[in-house]
Amino acid sequence: MDENPWEDEYIKPLRLSKRRDSRSSQPDNEFKMRPIRLTSKTEDTPDLAHERKSEELPSPQTPRRRSIQIKNLPIIEKSPPKLRIESNSSDFIFAICLVDFHHIRGPEIQWWKSNYLETIDSNLFKNLPFQSLPDGSHLFEETFSNFNLVYDFSTNKSYDNLNDLINFNDDPRNLKTLFGCSCIRQININELSEEELKRNKDIKRSIIQKALVIINKDKPIFTKIKDKLSIITRSYFLQDNLSNFDVLENLFENLNNEINFNDNEEFFINLNLKQSLLQLGNKMLIIFKALLLEKKILIYSNNKLELLTKFQNNLISLIPNLINNLIYSGCQLSDYQEIYNGKLVKPTSLNTENRDSMLKFFGLPLKIFNTKGSFWNPYLPLQQINQLNFPETKSFMIGCSNLLFVNQSKDLGVDLLINLDTYEMSSPNGLNSELSLTSNDKAFMSNLISKCSADVVDDENENFIGNDDYIRYQFEDYLLSLLSTVRFNQYVQKFGQYPPGFSNASNSINEDNNVYNGDLSIFNSSFINSWKTTENFDIWDLTCDEFIFNFINPRHVQVDFNNESAISSFFNNLNFKFKNLNVDDEETKPNKFINKKFSDEDFKQSKDKKKWFFNK
Template sequence: MSDDETASPPLIVGVCVVGFHHTRGPEVEFWIGENGEDMSNRWPNLPFQSLPDGSHSHEEDYSYFTLLYEPQPGDVATEPTTYFGISCNRQIRADKLLYKDAEVTRSTVQKSVVVVARKPIFGPIREKLAVVTRAYFLQANFQDRTIIITLYNNLVQLFHSDIAETDLYNGMTLRELVHRFKYKTLVLFKALILEPRILFFGSNTELLCSSQFSLVSLIPGLIERLEDCASPSLNSYEDTLKKSTSLRSSDRESLLAFMGLPLQAFGKGGLFNPYTPLQQLETLTKADTKFYLIGSTNSLLLSQKEKFADILVNIDNNSVEILNPEFESPLQLTTCDRKWIDSISHAVDDTWSDEDNNDPGSIVFTGSEDFIRWKFEEYLMALLSSVKYDGYLQKYGPPLSPEDLLPTIDGNPAEDFNMNWINRWKLTNNYRVFHKFTDEELFDVVMPKHPFTGSFSLEEVQRKLSQQMQNLAPARDAIAKTFSTGSQRVTTAFGNFWAEIEAMREKERARRDAQKFAMRQENADAESVAGTDELNTAKASPSSVSSGSSVSSRRQHHITLATDSSPVSSWTRWAQERRLRGFGSRKPSSPRSTSHGSDSPPSVDSKSTPPAASPLSSPSSQPPTLPSRPHATASDPTPESYTTISLEDPNSNTNNPSTASSIELPMHDVYPTNDPDDDDDSDDSDLGYVPISTKDINPWDQHSGDQQSEMAT
């Protein structure tokens, strides 16, 4: 072996097979490693770490853990350090095995394949380990370990020297950690630096372990310097650390070293074991174990959580419980802290995909795991610089002259990081190491200012507006629904209102029609009674026309009232009947008034204004009677609006008004003198037509329609 190989031993220590014995429990069945030596007996807890509690309930599960390496005579390494183990465990039914020895007494056989390395290269190893373990179980013969030997040789060739830091981050679930815990990710980050006792609990062993490694990877450079995390007694990092005296700003490693990074969160008195079995609880209760970060799948620890933890992190329900009151105030996030971590959480959530939670969904930097680590590195450097500036202010002031202060910094920037947290951090071991190996004026290199101090960026404002609009979506839908319902109600109300108005109108119209009909009935009844009285009076009068009078047969006609609604048609029918029956031979001597004997036709006198005409009696019928019309008098504005037809008995005394009968008609109802339908060339006056001038016609515009439809004959 060359000097280079001696200086840098292979990263792979060995590969082994762990089986579960029904009486002895988990035990190492096979080991292959460097120098051909079985090193499994150095770690009595390795079988329990590789077969976690509850792993039998999963078809395939993974476990990450740490091992304390203590050198023995003949070993290549001479200093105690930390080794890292990763196991893949599966199970198979016993009846499917091709070869089954006497030790197999249960229905299932459970085994795990373990790889032990000097660095936590879990990501690259996991993929190969998964393939080999499945193939080892598919061959159904655990006595054939050729594939296990091949795996070891292949891994030694792949990882024969140091690897890059980015390879150590491969396979971690940092995005899922931020997605699950949101702002509480920053709480866990700041809690890790305060060196409390942190217990992770969960039923999924792989997620439980990878979440802890993801949290540790947020401290820049710490994932490469975990050589002291397996035991509280290890402190090699501080023993070999030197203060940086030079700085190359273009070199990230030089900058981190000058800023005192990585912070040794697992130095002397600390312990880190991602999966801790119950058999290792004794180590947690030792006096030299001051703080730790451990994980467990056994619920017995939950029943004694105050005894074993200051902070409990439950992976199953994504909760962080601060059990020790001493850490409550220091772990309160400031406004700047909350805004800063929310911006990272939203970046992860915006690019989250359930199918591939390690990929931001596209080829972008924002929201990726590198983006998260870069933001936390920026935050931690600003925090360290602000703490140094706070120490500077306390050492040399106040008051300080403006020349002694940073011109771009107002007040104490450490307050944006929570002064309670800073005061608590100054009591820890990693702060002691940081303060010992760093310069007093780090704030001249990195600005002592919270990364989220000041106003929001344009992207942050847009994101917050978008988020608020999304939060208002339910309220907007409710408001729209309310407006829609209200509009329907208003429309229905107005519709009902107008329907009621129309119903009221219809009711009022029906009521008025009923009133009109009732009034007409009353008027008709009153007229009928009045006509009957006049008829009885006419019968009792000596001037009444009787059936035994000497009036000629053409004079013994019945004078009836027209029932037609048209006055002209009624008068026409009366005139036609008179023409058919014939009038007397005598003609009227005057167009206005005529005196005749027993055979003369009735005289028409438009100047006379007798009282209302009484209907004549007839031996055959009693004609209906119309109410009396108003007479035209000398004082009337239209004296010739009416005409009076007098029916005289030639044998009666014309001077006696009681012996005469008359009917009063409107002038426009009188048939014209010249009959167009008359073919006779004789004078129409012989037929009893009375010439009426059109100037005598005055329509009854001022009377009702019922009055216009009435006509006396």
């Protein structure tokens, strides 16, 4: 194992196909975006190979599993019910507001309209103006910011700072996360009409800066409303009278009545995950594994405020379906296990035509931020820095644009500090071996980066090799192979033997390197041991099916690719030897046995040089 997790190697480029994993040489075992083929008949020992289509043949390098016992799950047609926020309104949009920067009083809410609160007072969302107008936003004519708010729908209270958390005495199960998205824009006072200048005689600065903010519940909607928010903000500033809020009223009605927020496909559009991957390289996998270990992650940018949000949304997109499970992510007091009273159970049914049902079968999404002591906030202003000192805080992922966060990162207990202005990553308090990448981890990233670096189009599937969806699918495959390996290892530890259809010898990939199914060291044993101590692992262990290794190879996703590459390389080298041999046209077949007495002198006298080559 490489002990240097920060090693940044130059990696060659490569590229994509529409299939989720073109690496695996075992299509009958890989997990694809299509429904899993299960039998609905009641059988004691169903044969997986029999369930596959006849054209999906196993790899010749890996023995076919003759019998794999899996549980018979009832197939259902309906999707499992989704968790719904209880409140006095079913509207997805919580509120729209306009935040103005006053030259004396600082940022303040100028206009407010909500489905839940007719008016807003100084005790509600105390940091909303500072979150809407982040530090450094004055450097841009237009930029965007995202942030989280914590609200109790039963008491109509918000929890905004350390004092609110310390003095909390209500039911933490009622705390919900609201997601704010602001478009910040500024204009020069010279662009204002004379009438507007007369109405605002107290303006003492050369620019006017405002932020139009949309606050919603359930899940972030940054990419779905960004363009609309930009157009409306620009239209508002083009008015002769900035006290006219009709355009904002129309936006409120439009968002409530005309936009469909249930379409999940648009949540990760235009986030440019590929750029972040190419800039960070292997460090992207380190950050991903740090999320699983519930580390304290601080992400800083002063020159790229919009990227601050995009980068965090990209990290969230690497964990399947996490985007739809963030309503308890904004507060250290929320606990997913408490909300369900600890009655977490494994799936008892599977809808193979429903992706959410299949992800639930594998215990996904992992509850990274939804446990007590963990939280996420895409932008935390300086006014909330003391929130990181809350005694119950164990982990977080936050974004910031103030350099004081960086300067105090060691005192704040930050494990990973990512500077998006320079794409540098550091560990203020030192990094343990648990985040060191194994050789297979590095090979996985090397192949992924090379494919993303080469602009190759897959004409057959009409898709682009290396696009954002492709990257997300590769990380999903990595995560699924990790979960399957852990489950396989748990089975072996519990029963002292391999599951039916598996054996140590027959499923080895490379006996010299001792790479077998269920080998945890291939992911880094220290990482696995550390992950098993986290809250999200406990929830996953209670909610994931016991036999997922029957669907996903219980080994590192890179192993199959290594095996396939080695075989391909062998035949390519052999073909190269044939092409470069100076032989006669006489056709001869190679001898089955090697004649060791056949010498070089024999070659000079031999007319059959192909025969000499194979005997040699």
